[in-house]
Amino acid sequence: MNNMEKQEYTITLYTENSIGMIGRISTIFSRRKINIESLNTSPSEAEGIHRFTIVINETEEVVRKLCRQIEKQVEVLKAYYNTNDEVIWQEQALYKVPTEVVTEKAPVERLLRQYGASAVVIRNDYTVFETAGHREEIDALTDALAEYNLIEFVRSARIAIIKDSEGFHKKLKEFEETEPAEEVVENRYLNKQDKVFTM
Structure with missing residues (x-):
């Protein structure tokens, strides 16, 4: 399947637990006229960090850009996207x-x-x-x-586990061992080029 064909994608977001996150994330989708098929939020494996599971039907190119846009939100630590076969x-x-x-x-x-x-x-x-x-x-x-x-x-909304993933908690711990903790809060390290969080 080429990246111009629409298919179902599961987007997994790791965020700080802050008020209004659902609204801000939903706005990013609605501005682009993307319908959310399913949205679930829950605590994650990392203490104090929430996990959003969002299902949309889109092309890979749109989903990739969307995840980059979502990651620009200060409280969003990481955004992953996966096909149904990968979760x-x-x-x-x-x-x-x-x-x-x-x-x-x-x-x-x-x-x-x-x-x-x-x-x-x-x-x-x-x-x-x-x-x-x-x-x-x-x-x-x-x-x-x-x-x-x-x-x-x-x-209910979908809940999903990424197959080829060691989990976000381990990635966060690895980062904290090499950088001061304040950097984690300030979200300076979580851009697309950072290989620390590649799953």
Whole structure:
């Protein structure tokens, strides 16, 4: 695939935990009229550093420029982008179905087993199941359950681990051993030419 063809990319950002980061990052995408398919933020493996996982459908050239632009934000320590083949990823989903459908219809029970869904709440009137997987699997189960009075459905944003990566924490530690800690905070070292953070 050449870099002019659009495909799904997972962008992983490591940022300082500061107020308003989601808004500032979202603005960079909206200014370029790029739709965010999925956005997740959570603590990372490095203390005090947050990790954003963003999914977009774009060309590699656009994604590369976008990551460079994002890295110019003072609080952004590093931006990586990867194709789906280069990450291990999952989405989580919750399904609410009538309990009587689960107990009385064998196909529903088989469906839930097939997709590895497990019950998290069982009540007389409804049961909530959870499952994790790729979007296609989650969508397939949703479509199947729609035939059995699916009451409610919600899917999480993507979470992803980069396959060929030793993690950001190790890179940060390596840098701190060779440079004063203040430099890390000031973000002077995190430009594209810096090989310290190549994963």
